[in-house]
Amino acid sequence: MEKAQSLAPKRILSGLVVAGMAGALLWALLPKPIDVDIATVSRAPLRVTIDDEGKTRIRDVYVITAPIAGTVRRTPLKAGDTVVKGETIVATIVPPPPAFRDFRTSLELESQVKSCEANVQLADAELRQVTAEFQLAKSDYERAQSLASKGITTQAALQKAETQYKTREASIARAKAALEVRKRELENARIRQLGPEQPLVRQATESACSFDVKSPESGRVLKIVAQSEQTLSIGAPVLEIGDPANLEIVVDLLSAETVKIRPGATATIEAWGGQPLNAHVSTIEPSGFTKISALGIEEQRVKTILTIDDPADVWQRLGHDYRVFVKINAYASANVRLVPLGALFRRDNQWALFAVKGGRAAVLSVTLGQRNATYAEVLDGLADGDQVILHPSDRVIDGVRVRPRTLDN
Known part of the structure; x- marks a missing residue:
């Protein structure tokens, strides 16, 4: 009897040890909660901007x-x-100076000069001939006048002599004009002989024919x-x-983004080398154009022009064709329910996320409104204070146990 009583505590202790070991084994085999990053849904201001690179441009170049x-x-x-x-x-x-000539052209020009010289000699000979004929007609006319005054010759003979005189006189004028024409032709032929190798040609051209262009x-x-x-x-x-003071910003926006803004929309100019500048959209061109992106994709772009609102002395260091980064305000609200974009993913053509419900991950479908590069507006599916999982891995599935990631785990 005493021996049985002494064995009872030992059996109890052994049972406790076995039960502890079984519990420890069971705990080791159970799946552990997955460490995740958690964010809380809350209300805050939201600003949606259309961001792109742009260039400065002087309005009137x-x-x-x-x-x-x-x-x-x-x-x-x-x-x-x-x-x-x-x-x-x-x-x-x-x-420009006269063009260089080949040997054949030089011979042709020399032949033209000699031909013109011969024409001058011919015209001079014709002038001498008609001059002699004029002197003879003049003598005959004077003689006929003398005879007519004495009544020796007829009136018809006098008129004939007068006609001959006036005809020869006109021939002299015609011969002189023809001689002058031949001389000018000779002068032109000699001018055409002048080539760019002659320094006098270039000097005369520059001194007599220079044209000054003045600023408009x-x-x-x-x-x-x-x-x-x-x-x-x-x-x-x-x-x-x-005029560098008359500066504007030109941005080639995607056509799908351009329809979200209107003339007058406010904007911020950044990454130009100074403090951010205030600006507004002044013009959106009505037609677009095709632009090839860095990845080789055809994109429809629309030129959007912005006017800087800050005083010129703030951005006076900006010049023509400088690179800037533009943020155009497309939407702004002071109080909306926000969720980080890192918590969202697509499921069955809907936006979804993992919410934390009772220490487990639960898949929820949500309806989104406006969104920017960091946050999205939640219209339906979440309430203020709900916790969502950021950047869920492939281990996070519906119903799995999760716990917030801390420095300790």
Whole structure:
């Protein structure tokens, strides 16, 4: 009897040990809660912006072009120099020198000179001939006048002599004019013989035929296209001028994003090298264009123009064609229910997320409104204070136990 009583505590202790070991084994085999990042649904302000890169642009850029074909001299102007309307000479253009000729053309021009010289000699001989005939007709006319005054000759003979006289006189005028024409033809033929290898030709051309182009508007030189002396065709650009104080921002937005904004929408200009600037949308062009993205995808873009609202002295360091980053406000609300975008995923063509209900993950479908790059507006499916799982892994499924991730776990 005493022996049985002494064995009872030992059996109880052994049973407790076995039960503890079985419980520990069961606990080890049970699935552990998954550590997750949790966020709480709350109300806060929401601002939705359309973000894209843009470039600054002077509103009125004047491209100075060559009004005539010729050689533009090297300009003393530099980019940034100030020009005055109607006063500053921005370019000086001279006609190009005569083109070089081949041997055959030189022979043809020399032959033309000799032909013109012969024509001059022929015209001179004709002038001498008609002069002699004129002197004879003049003598006959004077003689007929003398005889007619004495009544020796008839009136018809006098008229004939007078006609001959006037005819020969007109022939002299015609011969002199023909001689002058032949001389000018000879002069033109000799001028055509002049080539670019003769320095007098170039000097005479530059001194007598240079054309000064003056600035059409006051401003500053933006870019010099023809810096050094070179030959230009008609309409070739020489330089560009504009007023840096009259600056605007041009952004090529996706057409799907452009329809979300209207002229007058506020915007912020960032990443230009200074503090963010305030601006507003002034113009949305009515037509779009196709642009190839960096990934080779065709995109329909629309040029959107913004006006800077801050004073010019704040952004005076900005210039023409500078890169900026634009954020255009498309939507703003002071009090909406927000959920982080990291908690959302697509399921059955709907937005869904994992909410924490009683320590377990529960899949919920939600209806979203506006959203930006960080948060989305929840219209239906969640209440304020609900907890959602951020960036759920493939281990998180409906009904699995979860626990908030801390520094300890």
